Amino acid sequence: QLQVQESGPGLVKPSETLSLTCTVSGGSITSNTYYWGWFRQPPGKGLEWIGSIYYSGNTYYNPSLKSRVTISIDTSKNQFSLKLSSVTAADTSVYYCARLRIYDISGSYPDYWGQGTLVTVSS
Amino acid sequence: DIQLTQSPSFLSASVGDRVTITCRASQGISSYLAWYQQKPGKAPKVLIYAASTLQSGVPSRFSGSESGTEFTLTISSLQPEDFATYYCLQLNTYLPMTFGQGTRLDIK
Numbered sequence: 001q002l003q004v005q006e007s008g009p010g011l012v013k014p015s016e017t018l019s020l021t022c023t024v025s026g027g028s029i030t031s032n033t034y035y036w037g038w039f040r041q042p043p044g045k046g047l048e049w050i051g052s053i054y055y056s057g058n059t060y061y062n063p064s065l066k067s068r069v070t071i072s073i074d075t076s077k078n079q080f081s082l083k084l085s086s087v088t089a090a091d092t093s094v095y096y097c098a099r100l101r102i103y104d105i106s107g108s109y110p111d112y113w114g115q116g117t118l119v120t121v122s123s
Numbered sequence: 124d125i126q127l128t129q130s131p132s133f134l135s136a137s138v139g140d141r142v143t144i145t146c147r148a149s150q151g152i153s154s155y156l157a158w159y160q161q162k163p164g165k166a167p168k169v170l171i172y173a174a175s176t177l178q179s180g181v182p183s184r185f186s187g188s189e190s191g192t193e194f195t196l197t198i199s200s201l202q203p204e205d206f207a208t209y210y211c212l213q214l215n216t217y218l219p220m221t222f223g224q225g226t227r228l229d230i231k
Contacts, residue, residue: 035216047159047167047210049220062219063124096166103173107214109157111178113166 002026004097006117012091013123018084022097022114029078030055035100035108038071038082040093041116048093052100052108053080087121094118125149127211129223135231140201144226146211148192155214158187158196161225162207171196172214206230 008020022036029036037052051061053071061069065084073080084091095117098110126149136142146156154174159167169178171187174194184199198205211223 037220046225047161047212047222049222052216052220060216060219098166102216106216107155107173108216109169109172109212109214110167111169113168116166 002099002112004099004112004114006095006097006114008117008119010117010119012087012119012121014088014121015086018082018087018091018095018119018121020082020095020097020117020119022080022082024078024080024099027099029073029080030075033102035060035102036073036080037098037100037110039096039098039110039113040091041096042090042093043118050082050084050095089121092119092121124219125152125213125221127213127221127223129209129211129226132224132226134226134228136201136228137231138201138203142198142201142228144196144209144228146194146196146223148194148213151192152213152215152218154189156187156189156194157212157214158185159210159212160205160207161210167210170209201228203230 003025012018035052038050051071053059068085070083097114099112100108101111102108128147156174158171161167174189175187188195209226213221
């Protein structure tokens with residue numbers, strides 16, 4: 001059974017860089033039928049896609065966050081990571097990592113999600 | 124960017140009711156749409172992808188359909204465990220993934 005699990009600091013200071021890692025177990029991150037992605041949800045609000053990565057390193061980012069986001073992949077550790085720079089209180093959210101199943105040439109959807117981790121931006 | 128507008132934002136219904144939630148895309152997205160269910164404190168769960176394909180393990184009372192840029196999630200007979208928030212999601216890999224704003228389904 002595939003599992004994805006977020007890890008990282010729960011508290012980040014304003015203007016600093018938020019860093020999270022997602023560890024994949026029960027499956028290989030190098031499968032060519034999946035992307036791997038990050039999502040977030042501010043407390044009491046809706047869901048937002050941050051970005052996705054393929055095992056080859058190809059990345060896709062939300063245009064509204066692109067200037068601050070870096071997603072990378074470490075196939076040797078079966079992990080992928082998120083860095084979000086210059087954070088403000090508006091970046092306080094539950095952050096989720098997920099596997100995205102590729103079902104056709106242009107379509108993929110998140111089918112396995114981590115439990116989520118709350119990251120608070122505060123001094 | 125593609126905008127997804129869900130309606131209604133809030134819905135109150137009873138066990139056994141048939142309910143419909145709509146998601147309208149600001150431009151054509153073919154069938155690249157999924158529906159998710161989220162319960163408080165939990166990660167979203169996929170119900171439908173490719174507009175009308177039921178995810179494995181999801182009860183058959185859930186169904187999805189599309190007509191042009193309007194997509195519909197239907198629950199044929201509400202069960203107690205169905206009270207949750209529902210989101211639509213645009214799935215085309217080559218466009219930014221965008222969610223609808225959500226529909227909260229409460230018990231009447």
